[in-house]
Amino acid sequence: MDDFEILAQTIKSQIDKVKDLDDIEKIRVATLGKNGNVTSLMKKISTLPSEEKADFGKKVNDLKLKIETMLSQKAASLKMEMLKSKFLERSLDMTIPGPLKSVGKIHVITQVINECVDVFSKMGFNVVEGPEIESVYYNFEALNTPQWHPARDLHDTFYISENLLLRTHTSPVQIRTMEKQQPPIRIISAGRVYRNDYDATHLPSFFQMEGLAIDRNISIADLKGTLESAIRAILGHDKIVRFRPHYFPFTEPSVEVDVSFEGKKEWLEVLGAGMVHPNVLRNVGFDPDIWQGFAFGMGMERIAMLKYGINDIREFPRNYLKFLRLF
């Protein structure tokens, strides 16, 4: 092995150890730079005897080329490595869960009310509202339920004073609407109602939706068609609906409406309805021989329970986040 080969070996082992581009440059300066050892060898050529010049010159040139190649190859591989680590640095493990923003939820009762409103609105029912503290007149008397009427047993009433109470149903809104508006009328009214009855299956305050349609020729068949299609839209089109005679002082005839759920044998009551009682129409100054129509009232908690399979009515007023997040 001659001196050139030894020198080439030495430089190669230096280059192999190099970790960054700066060191490459240092080696280039030390070998091929102005005062580099290979450069000094090149300078030496002119001082050599002519017969040695050619051979020496070729060897130096070969060495120079070899070093240049080694340096540029090393530089390229270093650059590649750096790029790779830079990419890794910037990369995101796409499986890391993203930080979430908190978005609240609308209470399930409001959601059910809104859904019912949507369904009835499409059938021409307009949304109205009424007071929760009512007079005995609007809650009972105007609705054909005088004092000492046995039907009052069905409503355990909260009283504020002898004449003021917490409405036991949304039906007073019927009276308030008819007092202000001439037929044709088609309204719905959802809101809070109160009954003094508190146990595992009854809340002292809950939500009802009232509906009223008054026109010249509204029939029991219209009542049936409206409620059947609404109930199916709300609870599912596979549901079977039946109309069972019942009694309410403010409708005549009166019915309760039951729904049958697939796989379940029993009928579940979902609402009460009927043709508006002529006495109620007379109380607001409508002539029952000209105007007639139907009214209905449905419990929103009941609908929510049937819709979502909720089996504890006390979940609604508890407002526990684990429950609220579900809907």
Add this chain to the structure above:
Amino acid sequence: MKLSIEWLKDYVDVDDIQELSEDLTMSGSEVEEIEKPFESIKGVISAKVIDVKPHPNADNLNICSVNDGSNVYTVITSDKSVKRNDFVAFGLADNASDVNGKMVRSVDIRGIKTDGMLFSLEELGLESHSNYVFKFEKPVELGKDIVEILDLDQTVFEIEITPNRPDCLSHIGLAREVATVRRKKLRVPEVEIDIPKGNVSISIESKECIRYLAVKIDGITVEDSPLWLKRRLASVGIRAINNIADITNYVMMETGHPVHAFDFDKIPSSKIIVKNAKGGEEFVALNSKTYTLKGGEILITDGDQILALAGVIGGKDSGISQSTKNILIEVATFDPVRTRKTSKGLNLSTDASYRFERGVDPNDTLYVAKRIVRMILSLSGGKISGMEDLYPKIVKPVVVKLSNKKLSSYMSFTPDPQEVFDVFNMLEMKVSKDQTSWVVEVPTFRQDISQDVDLIEEFARIHGFNNISSIMSMPFIRGNKNKWWDFKNKMRFLLTSLGYFENVNYAFSDPKVKALFGNSFKESPELLNPVSPELSIMRPSLLFNLIDALAYNVKHQESDVKFFEIGKVFEADNELEKISFVSTGKIEPLDYTDKRMGSLLNFKGDLETIANYFHLDLNFTNEKIDGFMNGQCGKIILNGEEIGLIGELTEDIRDFFDIDLAIYACEFDLEKMFKAIRTFEYKPSSQYPVSFKDLSMFVQKGKFQASEIIKLAQNSSEYVKDVKVIDLYTGKGVPVGSYSITIRITYGSMDRTLSEDEIDGAFSKLMELIEKTGIILRKVR
């Protein structure tokens, strides 16, 4: 109302129980439950007593050997009337159970072990109290199930009778319904008997006594009723007492007309005077309780002594006893409202009052009287002495006219006239027809029918609501948009998008919580009959229950809670709709890159975000509010009007709810905000670029308000398009008691790009204005 199917079959043919249940339910008498009242009686069999001997260790007990046809068993009884060759009902230990499902056990009575026991009628559910074990009157086959021998495999319907149908509170009434639905014949019991007038003296001094009939029967024998009668009463939930009491109950359950029997010899003056109570009188009823009368109650008296509270309950002194010989049977009708007042006033509801307050037919009085007299004569002997029947104002059947037009209009089709006739006729109405209408005379037991629609209901329910086709094309109606309703929903979407969950709390509140808020909220109505003291006032604020719900969640491992509620709050004579929201915990609970805890400033930002959405500018006051931390709360002002409050809650409130975290709360009047919203008109934006200038300054708290500085900047030049806070800082480098605030002013014009001179001029003027106030500017950029 309990309906015995076996009993019902006396009056109408019944084919199938399920079908019957369906018929009743779908005609308006909803069958809620199908019961088997004696189904718990198991393993009780007929047996013969083959030997009776005294218990060696107890004088009052006998040891009996009984044979059930295959085995001989030992039983011990205290009933000394049990004799050899008696046929009894025997239950083997660990095998037989009584009407309540109680299993017979083998016991050791003073050294003798029993194999079982002898049953009495009490244990079979047929008597309220038995002194003797049950003995068959005639020999029976041994080892036979007692349920079979005594016909105890009974089926009973529990039926919901609506308040308008007192006629259905009876077996005949329900039989009439069944007969009508199925077009079957109704068989009512034959009652022909002659009851001569006389020997009874009645006077009616109460206007609310509609009719009063009394029959005197002499020489009756009070004893046990026959088994069939006991069984029928027991199956409808009435325990047998004695034949007279049982017959009165039986006739009531049969006809729906409550009947009462007096011991005639316990009526001192032998006269009946019906009058109203003055008030203050004391009356000892059959149930042994003493009632002090309020006044106005109808009393059955002998002129001096109160014999019964009319239509509600009999008196103890004049009741039937074992020694009663002569009786006076009352078949009367009393005013429904008066009966209800009496029943409610004394908090005493009985089978009789339940029927009278719904309306009992005075015109069936003679029928009922004859029915009961016949039963008494046949079951307890005796002889009719005479009767009196006072009916001051006869109740006549009403005649109701129903036009064909209205019937067709309600039904949406024209019913077959034959069907209409049949329905009314089966319901015992007298039907005639003219050119345009049905003319129907309604029997007086149907007091619920007085108008045409009542007849429509009769036809509709018997025809079947489910047999009326549905129509799905109601006439067109003009629709309205309810902007207020929509606004509330928009508010809900806004709040939820800010991370708040909607609550729906009770509208009742705890007055103790209200007290913690001092004078912050107005007085609200109080309930006369609350469910509990914690729910005794109507909420004057949504906050109380919202904080309660927040606390409930914090206690159930939820550390970050943001809630809102929209709903009514109540003032003395007003109810208004408000929105409240509360917050505790982190600003972004789910964002692990953002660990900031919520602050009042951030909470207030949520409120202003809402206002901004509706293009509304809110103002705030710094003032003391009860329930909120001093210096960390204020009133919300919109267009110069106070609409609500906001701040951090006091420690007192946190302590009350047992919460150790900062809670921020806000409430405002939703309607006031709604009314302030203006519909926005389109305005084109400027085509020319705008310039921004930032200005930082130290503001001394309590001396200047940020809102004043912003307002100053806004009004400083016509070129100012917008003023925004872009930084807020306290801490190093900021004088104590001050904060550093940076505002960014946007300068621009609709018609050109402003020159640098114009902008600098305006900005310099603003700096001058601010410095004039004494505020120290930090840097200018």
